[in-house]
Amino acid sequence: MTVQLTNTQTRDVEALLHPYTNAVTHRATGAHVIERGEGVYVYDDQGNRFLEGMAGLWCCGLGFGDEELIEVAQAQMAKLPYYHLFGGRSHEPAIELAEKIKDLAPGMSRVFYQSSGSEANETQIKLAWYYNNAMGRPDKKKIISRVKGYHGVSIVSASLTGLPYNHKGFDLPVDRIHHTSTPHYFRGAHEGETELEFSTRLAHELEQMILAEGPDTVAAFIAEPVMGAGGVIVPPSGYFEAIGPVLAKYDILCIADEVICGFGRTGEWFGSQRLGMQPTSMSMAKQLTGGYVPLSAVAINADMASVIEGYSGEIGTLGHGFTYGGHPLGCAVGSAAIDIMRRRDIPAHVRSLEGEFQRRLRTYSDNPLVGEARGVGLLGALELTPGGRGTFDPVGKVGAFMAAELLKNGVILRAAGDSIVFCPPMTITADEVEELFAPIENCLNATLHWAKSEGLM
Numbered sequence: 001m002t003v004q005l006t007n008t009q010t011r012d013v014e015a016l017l018h019p020y021t022n023a024v025t026h027r028a029t030g031a032h033v034i035e036r037g038e039g040v041y042v043y044d045d046q047g048n049r050f051l052e053g054m055a056g057l058w059c060c061g062l063g064f065g066d067e068e069l070i071e072v073a074q075a076q077m078a079k080l081p082y083y084h085l086f087g088g089r090s091h092e093p094a095i096e097l098a099e100k101i102k103d104l105a106p107g108m109s110r111v112f113y114q115s116s117g118s119e120a121n122e123t124q125i126k127l128a129w130y131y132n133n134a135m136g137r138p139d140k141k142k143i144i145s146r147v148k149g150y151h152g153v154s155i156v157s158a159s160l161t162g163l164p165y166n167h168k169g170f171d172l173p174v175d176r177i178h179h180t181s182t183p184h185y186f187r188g189a190h191e192g193e194t195e196l197e198f199s200t201r202l203a204h205e206l207e208q209m210i211l212a213e214g215p216d217t218v219a220a221f222i223a224e225p226v227m228g229a230g231g232v233i234v235p236p237s238g239y240f241e242a243i244g245p246v247l248a249k250y251d252i253l254c255i256a257d258e259v260i261c262g263f264g265r266t267g268e269w270f271g272s273q274r275l276g277m278q279p280t281s282m283s284m285a286k287q288l289t290g291g292y293v294p295l296s297a298v299a300i301n302a303d304m305a306s307v308i309e310g311y312s313g314e315i316g317t318l319g320h321g322f323t324y325g326g327h328p329l330g331c332a333v334g335s336a337a338i339d340i341m342r343r344r345d346i347p348a349h350v351r352s353l354e355g356e357f358q359r360r361l362r363t364y365s366d367n368p369l370v371g372e373a374r375g376v377g378l379l380g381a382l383e384l385t386p387g388g389r390g391t392f393d394p395v396g397k398v399g400a401f402m403a404a405e406l407l408k409n410g411v412i413l414r415a416a417g418d419s420i421v422f423c424p425p426m427t428i429t430a431d432e433v434e435e436l437f438a439p440i441e442n443c444l445n446a447t448l449h450w451a452k453s454e455g456l457m
């Protein structure tokens with residue numbers, strides 16, 4: 001379908017190459033141009049209001065237009081708009097934020113900054129390699145990630161990501177990166193297998209992979225406590241409790257990618273706390289600054305910190321760092337965001353809404369289009385299927401139709417394949433949760449009708 005593009009849409013297609021977009025269809029349909037945001041809502045350039053059920057890209061945990069964050073950003077811009085941490089320089093916002101991260105993140109001892117989640121995971125892998133070189137284990141370099149995990153799009157982080165679109169056309173993944181199975185009970189469990197049995201089997205599979213590769217060649221395991229972009233996949237009970245001892249047995253680092261789950265999203269400060277994961281290091285971004293300023297952080301435990309610090313002394317320097325890593329604006333806003341989250345006790349607020357949010361999601365389980373309704377905290381997904389555990393062919397068309405229907409009804413949600421994923425601002429109220437769910441039933445039914453008419457089910 002070709003529509004008459006507005007002037008802004010014409011300028012958009014003439015000037016931008018869009019991420020995660022089919023450039024050919026985009027040229028025909030035009031951009032959806034968002035102009036401003038307030039609370040849980042955004043407004044487009046035609047004056048339409050939408051409830052942002054994805055907090056942007058899982059990042060605006062405190063909603064849009066928070067006055068305190070805006071004031072802190074303005075003040076920091078005026079005082080020191082830029083400085084860096086290279087060569088031993090420092091600044092107060094970077095120190096203060098690192099102290100606050102250490103206070104919140106159990107067992108973490110040092111903080112290293114970058115601007116994005118991808119860069120955080122890039123740093124993680126480089127530090128894992130550096131650490132093992134320092135330890136005199138030059139062969140211990142392989143990384144195990146998971147199918148459907150999402151860790152970013154730079155060359156190494158995209159390789160960690162276990163989704164076909166991030167590899168296809170880019171000659172990825174690079175070597176030394178391996179993927180183990182997705183902990184998705186609905187899709188992966190054998191007939192009659194309990195969640196605990198499934199978890200035990202996955203831990204066994206991981207151990208077999210480590211043994212096959214050689215334990216002396218495996219440096220780290222990386223996982224999101226709850227997989228986000230892969231479709232909000234909550235691990236089965238006992239999963240991380242089963243994985244943890246396998247990693248410890250072979251002296252393998254455990255990296256928690258908290259880029260989505262961090263800062264209250266699951267009802268605890270970190271998803272690893274909620275899901276029973278015991279990381280040796282953590283990646284944080286997105287909600288760290290409420291999404292207002294690009295900033296990411298890698299936190300490492302005391303053992304890694306002392307080895308890495310010692311090695312930098314030995315070889316001359318820690319030869320890693322980004323111009324904008326620890327940007328004063330990001331650090332000042334991140335620091336204020338943590339103050340706000342503490343003052344409002346965002347993890348407690350998430351827990352207070354979780355019961356109703358998760359109950360509402362599961363009410364759609366009976367819809368013939370919903371294979372599984374799942375989630376934890378204020379994260380959720382409705383996996384659309386043609387029936388039971390079936391999958392649509394092609395994948396993604398039905399999800400995209402449903403997301404477009406929701407948009408027509410004033411709600412922004414995303415389709416991860418054919419799963420509709422939910423991640424609203426954590427400041428959302430009970431009434432706004434109602435509003436978020438209000439159009440779902442009708443949109444499911446419209447999508448069901450359309451999918452049947454298209455012969456997709």
Ligand code: PMP
Pocket residue numbers: 057058115116117118119121150151152153224228229257258259260285
């Ligand atoms: N890790 C996770 C868990 C993510 O969800 C994302 C982004 N969706 C990233 C890493 C990459 O972050 P960025 O897009 O900021 O590079």
